[in-house]
Amino acid sequence: MDANKIKSADILDILFDGRNKEYGAYDLRKTYNKRIRYSIIGMITLCALLFVGSIIANNAPKEKKAEVVVDMELAKVDEAKKPEPPPPPPPPKQEPPKVEMAKFTPPKIVKDEEVKPEEEIKEVEKLEDTKIGTINQEGAKDEGIVAPPPEKGTGVVEAPKVEEDYDKVFTVVQIPASFPGGASAWIKYLERNLNRDVPNDNGAPPGKYTVIVSFIVSKTGAISDVVAENDPGYGTKAEAIRAIQKGPAWTPAVQNGRNVIYRHKQSITFQVSED
Incomplete structure (x- = not known):
């Protein structure tokens, strides 16, 4: 450069x-x-x-959000044993028939006035149909037939068993009906199939909206007769019924080892919040 x-x-x-x-x-x-x-x-x-x-x-208007809360209710099993009816009273004790009996009096030499009436020796002819014993007793003549001894009862009489009707609709059973997979699978099903925005879309104010639904679970597990026992409004009743009717078959209830018809009750809560 x-x-x-x-x-x-x-x-x-x-x-x-x-x-x-x-x-x-x-x-x-x-x-x-x-x-x-x-x-x-x-x-x-x-x-x-x-x-x-x-x-x-941060300054934009916040939208309302709706949540679904599922309340699981387990049917109460009445495990308390019903008091058994008291056994009937034992039959009255039957005493064997009395047989005429004469008191045996050993021979004794005394004065006639010292002989008591009950110690008087009976004549042989009068003793042919009479047993010899230690007392004097009135009764039937002795015909050589020995009366059978009275039967000893146990004192306990079993009450007749009542057959249970297994075709009726049960509300209390030993094993209630259940959703396939258990309670956790049931909650997941409702969360996926319920439209939680129904009350919000219908203008519901913030709060909780609980629908109590009952339905029949048949002996094969099929769902039928889905009804709501209340209606909080804003479309929650129809949405709860729709979701349950859409579901799969359940595991049937069991009573005494048999599948029975069972009415299950379920509460479903829709929650609308401002956040």
Whole structure:
């Protein structure tokens, strides 16, 4: 480089004098300040946009959100044993028939006036049909037939068993009907199939709206007769019935080892909040 140009030359020109400036290093160092300046301006612009966007999002009107709360109710099993009826009283004790008996009096020589009537020796002719014993007793003549001994009862008479009607609709059973997979699978099914926005779409104010639904689970697990016992409004009753009618078959209830018809009761709560 000429000595006259050194005073006015840039440090990069002096550094790269006589070298290949097209290689790339020269251009990178030459434009370094410009690129730094553009990067700082771009970062400031991006931060400003994010800041303004957050302010706009916080000031925007909030929409109402609806949630579905499923209240699981388990049927209460009446495990308390019913008091058994008292056994009937034992039959009256039958005493064997009395047989005429004459007291045996050993012979003893005494005066006639000292003989007591009960100690008087009976004549042999009068004792043919009479048993000899230790007392005098009136009764039937002894005909040589021994009366059977009275039967001894146990004193316990079993009450007749009442056959249960297994074709009726049960509300209390030993094993209630259940959704396939258990309670957790039932909750997941309702969360996926219930339209939780129904009360919000129908203008329901914030709050909870509980629908009590009952339905029949047959001996094969089929669902039928789905009815709502109340109606909180805003379309919640129809939506709860629709979701249950759409569901699969259940595991039937069991009573005494048999599948029975069971009416299950379920409460479903729609919750509308401001957040």
